[in-house]
Amino acid sequence: MASGQGEDVTVLYVDSDSHEADATAERLERADERLSVRTATSAGEALQSLTDTTIDCLVSADDVGERNGLEILEAVREDYDDLPFILFADSGSEDLALEAVSAGATLYLPKTNGEEQYSVLADQICNAVERACASQRAATERRISRVVREINEALARATTRDDIDEQVCAIISAAEPYRFAWIGEHDPASNTVEPRASAGVEEEYLDRIEITTDDTETGHGPTGQAVRQGELAVLQDIPGDPRYEPWREPALERGYKSSAAIPLDYEDTVYGVLNVYADRREAFDEYERQLLSNLGETIAHAYHRIDLQRRNTEQIRQLERTNALLSTLFDTLPQGVLAEDESREVLAVNQQLFDLFDLDGSPDTVEGADCTSLAKSVSGMFTDPEGFVSRIDELISTREPVDNEALELADGRIFERSYRPLDLPEGAGHLWVYRDSTGRRRRHRELETILERMNDAVLVHGEDSTFMFVNRAAIEQYGYDEAEFLDMRPQDLDVPDEAEHVTERVERVRREGELVFETEHRGASGETFPVEINAAAVRFRGEPAILSIVPDITERKQRERELRRQVDRLDEFASVVSHDLRNPLNVAQGRIDLAREDCDSDHLDDAARGIERGLSLIDDMLTLARAGEQASDMEPVDLSEIARASWDHVETLDANIAVDIDATVRGDRSRLRQLLENLFRNAVEHGSTSPHSQARGDAVEHGSTSPRSQARGDAVEHGGTDVTVTVGSLPDGFYVEDDGPGIPDEHREDVFEPGYSEDEEGTGFGLAIVQQIVEAHDWRIRVTDGEDGGARFEITDVVFVERE
Secondary structure, rough: OOOOOOOEEEEEEEEHHHHHHHHHHHHHHHOOOOOEEEEEEEEEEEHHHHOOOOEEEEEEOOOOOOEEEEHHHHHHHHOOHHHOOOEEEEOOHHHHHHHHHHOOEEEEEEOOOOOHHHHHHHHHHHHHHHHHHHHHHHHHHHHHHHHHHHHHHHHOOOOOHHHHHHHHHHHHHHOOOEEEEEEEEEHHHHHHHEEEHHHHHOHHHHHHHHHEEOHHHHHHOOHHHHHHHOOOOOOOOOOOOHHHHHHHHHHOOOOOEEEEEEEEEEEOEEEEEEEEEEEOOOOOOOHHHHHHHHHHHHHHHHHHHHHHHHHHHHHHHHHHHHHHHHHHHHHHHHOOEEEEOOEEEEEEOOOOHHHHHOOOOOOHHOOOOOOHHHHHHHHHHEEEEHHHHHHHHHHHHHOOHHHEEEEEEEOEEEEEEEEEEEEEEEEEEEEEEEEEEEEHHHHHHHHHHHHHOOOOOOEEEEEOEEEEOOOHHHHHHHHHOOHHHOOOOHHOEEEEHHHHOOHHHHHHHHHEEEEEEEEEEEEEOOEEEEEEEEEEEEOOOOOOEEEEEOOOOOHHHHHHHHHHHHHHHHHHHHHHHHHHHHHHHHHHHHHHHHHHHHOOOOHHHHHHHHHHHHHHHHHHHHHHHHHHHOOOEEEEHHHHHHHHHHHHHOOOOOOEEEEEOOOOHHHEHHHHHHHHHHHHHHHHOOOOOHHHHHHOOOOOOOOOHHHHHOOOOOHHHHOOOOOOEEEEEEEOOOOOOOOOOOHHHHOOOOOOOOOHHHHHHHHOOOHHHHHHHHHHOOEEEEEEEEEOOEEEEEEEEEOOOOOO
């Protein structure tokens, strides 16, 4: 509403005579340029104008068609209590004037002749509007003051954010002319505002709307504007303002005519946005807007207070927990502890200190006592009483931290003292820690004696990599004296090509705890020699260190080279022998084939089987001789894949395989394949569940890696037509089992012996080859019962690796 003081005033003039109405409007606007006069020729049209437009004053003639002026006044007062209403009658009397004022008219003014009456009417309109504005402003101030007072009281009582949200919404929505209030949370990530509390005439309004803070249609309302600009935003005309289009229909259904959004910001923290809806247009004048802005700041400050109280409460609880923990820790520490302030008065002391120094009383009795006197009273326990006291004074003066300083007692014990300067709120302080290290130091001396007497070189270096201990064997092995050693680092012993790996190996020892590796060292004479380093992370003399036992392995390396030469010669010999033996047997086999063309004799079949057995023996013996060599071509091998591939290289007849493993091991692919082929062949040839094979259940193996033995037909004789072989996983390896008759307990220790077989046509080398391959990988193998009673071979100590 206009104030009437220099502002434009919108007037609605009602008269059933349209010509008279237009003429009156023109004369009023001419009489006072502040007036803007609209006209209506019926009561219905007048009431509709009040709904559609903000009117500051209504002037009505006494005869408006179907209704007179008093009847129009009664209709207006039903919805507009404070709207100035002037009855401008053609003729009048005191009775009509009294009746009009009694009915709620602001003024009754009879028409007269001449233009002056319009000037009088214009003045009366402005005066009425000014009085109405003043009265309305006073009522607004009282209403808002009451709302602000109630909210302030609620904020003072609130202990949580939820309390604030609920009380603010409830108080505002209960005050005229507000119908609904809600508080929303801004989500910067999605640019949306989600309601968190509401009160008033809502009827699922919030469920039907979407409010954003971006530059879209749903972000152009008061809420989006308030969040973006950080200040109050008002929309005074919900029915007519195009910015409210996304929410107009549900808002009008609930009687919302104007809206205000107040950001709830304190310093750099956005606590939300308060939204208020009124039941009339232009509900938020300048005064009300200012009060609402101030209210928003007050609410945000209350949020901030709640946050501070919560943080303070959490800090107090944390401090109490910390104090309780420290107090418990202080009392239960195995060391004696004493804290003193800048004036050298005891702040705290634990029972362990009393026990160490055999003091009378309890810790509580010495709090506040003079530490200088206390130190002097116990100094007689030490071999150097004056030194004990003067060293304390020196540490207090320099405030330099000290760890595990040894103190000799007159009775032979040894205490260790550590010192730390303290920064207390009231000034400097001092913390002392004492412990009896007699037993530990004795053990350290015993350990050093053991290390000193070891035949292998022992080197210990600290975190700065400088050697802190070497034994006599190290001095003899390297040719440096002890003083030289204690000024050296591990890099100084390695040959140049190896020195660059020292840092990496040291970090690995610290990370993994231990490491064994071979390298090459150089002695004082310049001579180099191979060494094996067994390094472990330890604590030595109370400090983190790495202890290395470093034997000279020159002789071992020489033996390994000699053994390799012998193995090479043996391999060469085996190859020559197998070649020389195989040639005449191949010739004999060819002659037998030619003889079969001339005659058919069982003697030829027996001879052929004998030659075949001899060739198989040569193949298996050569394989066995080579199987024990250390596996060298190590690589990741997929067990499932190699199991299926190995199965395809064995004459399996109608046997079945079930591969139930999904793991990758580190091994020699070629030898692992030999291992699986021999186990598969053994299962197929001796694992049949047919009556024929069960009758000879004590036969335990008949394996070979040669194509010849793979192709021979004796597997058919041994059964294997219905056996199922399973490859499965173990926690530290894998197994191969069959569902045949199994291996009797009395034979399980013998099956890996070379040549062991109860099959007349078997070579007895298949499982021996398997064991050799297992040992070459540093694995283990054992025989046990399968789940269905067959034989089960378990290979363990296997190293699994991740698939690449």
